[in-house]
Amino acid sequence: MPSIICTLFVLYDIIYLDFKKIIMTTYLNLDGDSGVEAYEISERSIKVKFLDDGCYLYDYNSAGVEAIEEMKHLAISGSGLNAYINTHVKNKYASKC
Numbered sequence: 096m097p098s099i100i101c102t103l104f105v106l107y108d109i110i111y112l113d114f115k116k117i118i119m120t121t122y123l124n125l126d127g128d129s130g131v132e133a134y135e136i137s138e139r140s141i142k143v144k145f146l147d148d149g150c151y152l153y154d155y156n157s158a159g160v161e162a163i164e165e166m167k168h169l170a171i172s173g174s175g176l177n178a179y180i181n182t183h184v185k186n187k188y189a190s191k192c
Contacts, residue, residue, distance in 0.1 A: 119144055123173025130177045134170040141166050142192055143180065150192030153180075157189040
């Protein structure tokens with residue numbers, strides 16, 4: 096019985112991780128030259144996935160409220176997010192995803 100429970104937990108984790116990948120929003124990349132692939136907006140943070148498979152979480156504590164709110168705006172608009180990150184918050188991420 097315990098092995099069945101462990102197997103279920105492992106399957107749940109795999110399904111949950113796959114689902115988390117799916118719910119990220121594809122970045123529109125209106126300029127056609129962005130390194131950003133997708134993003135996920137939360138109340139106090141934004142998670143950004145780059146084309147090179149890097150994924151970074153930026154939050155109010157790591158990058159500041161104004162920067163996070165600007166990043167959310169740029170992500171939704173589909174333009175300027177990669178440039179903003181490189182110029183203003185590149186190394187101010189809270190964690191890698």
